[in-house]
Amino acid sequence: MNYSKEVLKHFSKPHNYGKIDNYDGLGRVGNMACGDEMFVYIKVKDNIIKDIKFETFGCVAAIATSSVLTDLAKKKTIEDALKITRQDVVDALETLPPIKIHCSVLAIDALSEAVYNYYTKNKLPISKELEEKHNQIIKRESCHL
Amino acid sequence: MIYFDYAATTPVDKRVIKSMIPFLNEKFGNPSSMHSFSSDTKKALEKSRSIIAKAIKANPEEIVFTSSATESNNMALKGIAFAKKSGHILVSSIEHDCVLNAAKWLGKNGFEVEFLPVDKYGIVDPKEVEKRIKKNTILVSVMHVNNEVGTIQPIEAIGKICKKNNIYFHSDAAQSFSKTPINITNIDLLTISSQKIYGPKGAAALFIKDGVKIEPLLHGGGQERGLRSSTENVPAIVGFAKATEIAISTMDKEQERLTKLRDKIIEKLTKEVPNCYLNGHKTKRISNNINVRFSHIEGEAILFMLNSYGIAVSTASACSSPKLEPSHVLSAMGLKQEEAHGSIRISLGRMTKESEVNYLLKVLPEVVKKLRDISPHK
Numbered sequence: 001m002n003y004s005k006e007v008l009k010h011f012s013k014p015h016n017y018g019k020i021d022n023y024d025g026l027g028r029v030g031n032m033a034c035g036d037e038m039f040v041y042i043k044v045k046d047n048i049i050k051d052i053k054f055e056t057f058g059c060v061a062a063i064a065t066s067s068v069l070t071d072l073a074k075k076k077t078i079e080d081a082l083k084i085t086r087q088d089v090v091d092a093l094e095t096l097p098p099i100k101i102h103c104s105v106l107a108i109d110a111l112s113e114a115v116y117n118y119y120t121k122n123k124l125p126i127s128k129e130l131e132e133k134h135n136q137i138i139k140r141e142s143c144h145l
Numbered sequence: 146m147i148y149f150d151y152a153a154t155t156p157v158d159k160r161v162i163k164s165m166i167p168f169l170n171e172k173f174g175n176p177s178s179m180h181s182f183s184s185d186t187k188k189a190l191e192k193s194r195s196i197i198a199k200a201i202k203a204n205p206e207e208i209v210f211t212s213s214a215t216e217s218n219n220m221a222l223k224g225i226a227f228a229k230k231s232g233h234i235l236v237s238s239i240e241h242d243c244v245l246n247a248a249k250w251l252g253k254n255g256f257e258v259e260f261l262p263v264d265k266y267g268i269v270d271p272k273e274v275e276k277r278i279k280k281n282t283i284l285v286s287v288m289h290v291n292n293e294v295g296t297i298q299p300i301e302a303i304g305k306i307c308k309k310n311n312i313y314f315h316s317d318a319a320q321s322f323s324k325t326p327i328n329i330t331n332i333d334l335l336t337i338s339s340q341k342i343y344g345p346k347g348a349a350a351l352f353i354k355d356g357v358k359i360e361p362l363l364h365g366g367g368q369e370r371g372l373r374s375s376t377e378n379v380p381a382i383v384g385f386a387k388a389t390e391i392a393i394s395t396m397d398k399e400q401e402r403l404t405k406l407r408d409k410i411i412e413k414l415t416k417e418v419p420n421c422y423l424n425g426h427k428t429k430r431i432s433n434n435i436n437v438r439f440s441h442i443e444g445e446a447i448l449f450m451l452n453s454y455g456i457a458v459s460t461a462s463a464c465s466s467p468k469l470e471p472s473h474v475l476s477a478m479g480l481k482q483e484e485a486h487g488s489i490r491i492s493l494g495r496m497t498k499e500s501e502v503n504y505l506l507k508v509l510p511e512v513v514k515k516l517r518d519i520s521p522h523k
């Protein structure tokens with residue numbers, strides 16, 4: 001696998017990994033393509049992602065995208081964090097081998113699920129978009145091992 | 146960097162390089178020519194054939210030189226199939242892709258192809274072969290030693306069954322030749338290769354027992370008794386023969402040395418690293434192969450992190466495969482995808498030193514711990 005310098009940098013020294021014990025939201029997603037898993041924990045205050053951590057069971061790209069996603073989302077408002085795209089993640093890593101693009105989707109899905117979980121737990125209104133995304137992810141996970 | 150991927154390929158032995166040089170310089174003649182430029186190369190070619198034949202106790206006329214194990218395996222399967230024109234072929238489910246894909250291709254082109262199961266150690270039960278033999282079975286192909294998990298197959302027993310039933314038996318010995326003895330009594334076709342035994346790439350052979358009828362894949366000038374046309378790659382073949390000589394003469398000692406190192410690694414990892422398991426059989430295993438799995442982490446990640454510590458291993462995890470599919474070998478052994486996921490292969494070789502093994506045993510548990518710290522499951 002030909003990984004960029006930035007991917008290898010994040011992989012060998014990932015940022016923000018581990019658990020947040022008293023998290024406000026937790027997103028857990030699985031990757032049906034190859035059987036990997038990612039958890040994203042968020043701590044929210046005044047609608048801002050104050051802290052974010054991840055745990056990933058997956059390849060080099062999965063770990064590097066998790067790391068870079070937490071960097072991108074940290075200190076953003078929830079709305080802005082949800083706007084992070086797959087391309088933003090790939091760009092932050094310089095580039096990803098085409099076969100590894102699905103790993104970056106995993107990271108974005110995990111974040112969106114963490115927000116969904118936070119909204120649900122706090123009985124906050126959920127946008128149609130987020131609801132749809134949640135349903136899509138759940139459906140995908142059902143084909144996951 | 147420390148190399149632990151000798152099952153993928155080996156560096157060329159210095160003595161082998163030296164033996165090849167004249168044939169890249171002044172001894173360049175085409176062995177088929179009539180003038181004196183060809184006499185040296187012709188002689189070297191036939192001497193190489195004798196050396197390799199002797200190594201497996203075959204006759205020189207039973208050795209056909211090819212370019213690779215892939216070619217030898219394709220020649221064995223397709224060559225027999227084309228000679229027989231139709232029929233049923235039995236192939237183990239843990240063969241190298243070149244055997245599997247050649248078999249699948251034959252399956253799409255009018256032949257009946259069936260895959261043999263393996264047990265949890267990756268071993269083919271000869272009874273399973275016997276059970277599946279039909280009136281129209283023309284060929285059985287079971288590798289001698291598996292390239293991923295290193296298990297040694299009962300090829301003598303399978304060969305006996307084939308002989309009794311008058312069926313050709315082919316075995317791919319790319320991973321075992323010159324590393325462990327091979328008895329060809331009941332074998333009709335055997336694949337051996339240079340690049341796995343400290344010889345150059347571009348040379349391999351197919352042993353074809355006297356009397357076995359096979360169609361060539363390459364038609365042309367009629368070299369190799371018409372079975373494999375194209376000007377012989379004399380420098381590589383000379384190197385292949387030299388590599389064979391060296392490996393055969395040191396086989397017993399080397400096997401003993403590597404078995405000790407292999408067992409030290411297996412023992413230490415499976416005893417001292419939590420949730421680490423051996424893939425394959427503990428003793429029915431080639432001396433240079435270790436394949437272990439670690440729960441809750443992924444093979445490509447292990448490989449890259451080891452690489453950053455200067456250690457080169459290999460993995461067949463789904464994430465590392467071009468189609469994101471888990472290894473067909475581990476799947477055939479009944480491993481679940483999540484179990485296969487954290488598997489790596491460590492393969493030893495002639496240059497492996499005890500100090501390298503010690504370094505691996507120090508670094509690998511740290512790498513596993515680091516990746517488990519990142520994983521949601523510990």
Ligand SMILES: Cc1ncc(COP(=O)(O)O)c(C=O)c1O
Pocket residue numbers: 152153213214215216241243288290291292317318319320338340
């Ligand atoms: C058992 C076995 N068969 C066949 C091959 C194919 O060898 P090559 O790529 O040199 O043709 C290999 C090498 O990986 C192998 O291990």
Ligand code: FES
Pocket residue numbers: 031034035036057058059060061062100103463464465469
């Ligand atoms: S997590 Fe499997 S390919 Fe990236």
